[in-house]
Each structure stands twice: as C-alpha cells, then as structure tokens.
Amino acid sequence: MLIKRAADIRSSEITDKKLYLNRREFIGAAAATTAAVAAGMVGSESLVQAATPAPHGRKLENVKPSTFSTDEKPNKWEEITTYNNYYEFGIDKDSPSMFARNLKTEPWTVAIDGECAKKGNMPLEDVLKGETLEDRIYRHRCVEAWSMVIPWVGFPLANLIKKCEPTSKAKFIEFTTFFDTKQMSARTSAIRYPYVEGLRMDEAMHPLTIIAVGLYGEVIPNQDGAPMRLVVPWKYGFKHIKSIAKIKFVEKAPLNTWQDQAANEYGFYANVNPSVDHPRWSQATERRIGEFLRRKTIMFNGYGDQVASLYTGMDLKRNY
Ligand SMILES: Nc1nc2c(c(=O)[nH]1)N[C@H]1C(S)=C(S)[C@@H](COP(=O)(O)O)O[C@H]1N2
Numbered sequence: 001m002l003i004k005r006a007a008d009i010r011s012s013e014i015t016d017k018k019l020y021l022n023r024r025e026f027i028g029a030a031a032a033t034t035a036a037v038a039a040g041m042v043g044s045e046s047l048v049q050a051a052t053p054a055p056h057g058r059k060l061e062n063v064k065p066s067t068f069s070t071d072e073k074p075n076k077w078e079e080i081t082t083y084n085n086y087y088e089f090g091i092d093k094d095s096p097s098m099f100a101r102n103l104k105t106e107p108w109t110v111a112i113d114g115e116c117a118k119k120g121n122m123p124l125e126d127v128l129k130g131e132t133l134e135d136r137i138y139r140h141r142c143v144e145a146w147s148m149v150i151p152w153v154g155f156p157l158a159n160l161i162k163k164c165e166p167t168s169k170a171k172f173i174e175f176t177t178f179f180d181t182k183q184m185s186a187r188t189s190a191i192r193y194p195y196v197e198g199l200r201m202d203e204a205m206h207p208l209t210i211i212a213v214g215l216y217g218e219v220i221p222n223q224d225g226a227p228m229r230l231v232v233p234w235k236y237g238f239k240h241i242k243s244i245a246k247i248k249f250v251e252k253a254p255l256n257t258w259q260d261q262a263a264n265e266y267g268f269y270a271n272v273n274p275s276v277d278h279p280r281w282s283q284a285t286e287r288r289i290g291e292f293l294r295r296k297t298i299m300f301n302g303y304g305d306q307v308a309s310l311y312t313g314m315d316l317k318r319n320y
C-alpha cells in the first residue's frame with residue numbers, strides 16, 4: 001500500500017476551493033459506506049478498501065523491443081497499478097486500483113467520427129489488425145510533479161489514423177473516454193465526464209505517440225486505461241486519455257477536459273516544460289515514484305530531440 005505524502009495532497013489537481021468541496025463530499029460518501037459496511041448492509045466487495053495492485057493479465061504475443069525505449073529502470077507493477085489518476089473511479093491515487101475492476105473491456109469498439117472516410121464503429125480486433133506490438137519504456141510525467149518510468153506495450157497511433165482515412169480538413173483529433181455510471185463509481189463530481197482530450201494532427205502522427213494496450217508484456221490493467229489508452233511521452237499525464245471509446249477528426253482544437261475545468265491552469269498543449277510553472281506549484285522538479293530525492297524536470301520530458309521541431313516558432317509560455 002502506498003502512503004500518501006503531504007506534497008501529493010498539496011500539489012494535487014483537486015485542491016482549488018470548488019474541487020476541495022467536492023472532495024469533502026467524497027469523504028462524506030466514504031464515511032457513509034464505512035457505516036453501511038459496519039451495519040452489514042453492503043456486499044463483501046465493498047469491504048476491499050485498500051490499494052490493490054492489478055491482477056496479472058493475459059500475456060501479449062510477439063511483442064518487439066523498440067529503439068524509442070528509455071534505458072531507465074521501470075517502476076514496479078505495484079506502483080504503476082496503484083498510483084493512478086482515473087477520476088471516473090475516484091480522485092485519490094489508489095481509488096482506481098480499488099474501483100476499476102468492474103469496468104467491462106470485452107467486447108470493445110471505438111466510434112470513428114468526423115473528417116474521415118471510415119466513419120463507424122471499429123471493434124478492438126480491427127484496431128489491432130496488422131499491428132506489431134512493441135515494448136515502449138517511456139518516462140511519464142504528471143502535471144502534479146510526480147513521474148514514473150512505464151513499460152507500455154503499444155503501437156503507433158499513426159497506424160490507426162491511416163486506417164480511418166482522414167480528410168484534408170482533419171487538423172486535430174478529439175478523443176473521448178468511455179463513460180457509464182454503472183461501471184464507473186464516479187464518486188465525485190470533481191470534473192465533467194466523459195473525459196476528453198485532443199492532439200494536433202502532426203503530434204498524433206508522431207512516431208513516439210502510441211496507443212497502449214499492454215503493460216509489462218501483459219494486457220493493460222483497467223486502472224491504467226484498458227483496453228486502449230493514449231501515450232504521448234513528452235506531454236503531461238493528463239493528455240494520456242484512458243479507455244478510449246471515440247476518436248473524432250476535427251478542424252479546430254478540441255476543448256480538453258482540464259482546460260475546460262480551469263483554462264488558466266491547463267492548456268491544450270501540455271508539453272512538459274520546467275520553465276513554465278503551474279499557477280499553484282513549480283514544474284522545475286519532479287518526484288519519481290519510489291525515489292526519495294527530487295529530480296530536475298527535463299524540457300519535453302527528455303524527448304526534445306525528437307519533438308521540439310513540432311513547436312518551432314511557437315511561444316511555449318503562451319501555448320502551455
Ligand atoms: N479518462 C481519464 N483519463 C485520464 C485521467 C482521468 O482522470 N480520466 N487522468 C489523466 C492524468 S491526470 C494522468 S497523470 C494519467 C495517469 O495515467 P496512469 O494512471 O496510467 O499513470 O491519466 C490521464 N488520463
């Protein structure tokens with residue numbers, strides 16, 4: 001079980017006043033659950049109230065190593081599956097590990113929509129058809145100033161985009177997470193659902209941008225965004241939308257969830273940038289989960305050689 005540190009709480013995405021009140025609502029609900037459990041009113045499942053590492057999933061076949069992988073030491077399975085942001089399952093880092101298990105990920109289809117020739121529902125099997133899965137060990141940096149190294153298994157998003165045959169009007173992609181209050185506890189009204197994210201087309205086509213379907217060579221656990229989630233390693237974690245149910249090709253930049261919630265704090269680009277502070281805390285350093293001393297945050301999360309050219313001529317202090 002992970003011990004919450006004061007720094008996490010202070011620098012959390014939820015601590016402005018409006019959201020703080022929602023958090024108190026959440027604590028109230030949790031207390032009510034505890035009371036109900038004590039009174040014997042709730043089934044045994046609700047008794048599991050501690051961070052629980054994901055059970056191991058099916059092993060993925062024919063996964064190839066990737067030259068894009070970092071040689072830094074990956075975080076442990078236990079860390080990557082108990083320290084998550086997935087607000088649909090609660091706002092605490094260990095909530096998704098406790099509440100995501102009921103998400104049904106088979107069968108799964110992705111709605112393809114907007115400026116493209118192949119509109120319709122694409123089953124996950126078709127998304128994966130013809131793909132060579134790769135191990136992609138990437139650095140992962142959350143705007144809350146923590147980081148991990150995660151051994152994803154995935155394939156380039158560019159391949160899926162090509163299958164959809166976007167038109168020349170498709171300048172951006174909007175992604176939407178699956179949402180169902182029956183499967184997702186959504187114990188808090190902290191943010192508006194469904195969760196939405198977006199990328200500019202050239203960012204989406206970049207070879208570092210992947211759809212992850214696995215972790216440590218196994219099928220990706222629910223709390224990490226099963227069955228398919230976005231990974232854009234030079235951006236803050238909130239761009240990494242989980243459990244993607246819809247992909248829409250659009251002309252204008254979509255309004256992503258966190259920008260919608262607090263535009264002065266979260267922009268569209270969300271490129272990791274140690275010189276642009278979040279209004280309530282610094283982005284200059286980060287705490288690697290499992291380490292004691294803080295690390296210096298690197299521009300573009302260390303992927304500058306590959307991606308800096310995407311932003312030539314842009315003022316990254318304005319376009320945060
Ligand atoms: N649907 C959805 N996707 C989401 C989030 C969320 O709350 N809901 N949180 C984001 C944030 S803030 C981060 S840091 C990453 C965390 O991904 P991880 O749990 O796999 O580390 O997921 C992102 N994707």
Ligand SMILES: [Mo]
Pocket residue numbers: 085142143144236237238
């Ligand atoms: Mo995040």
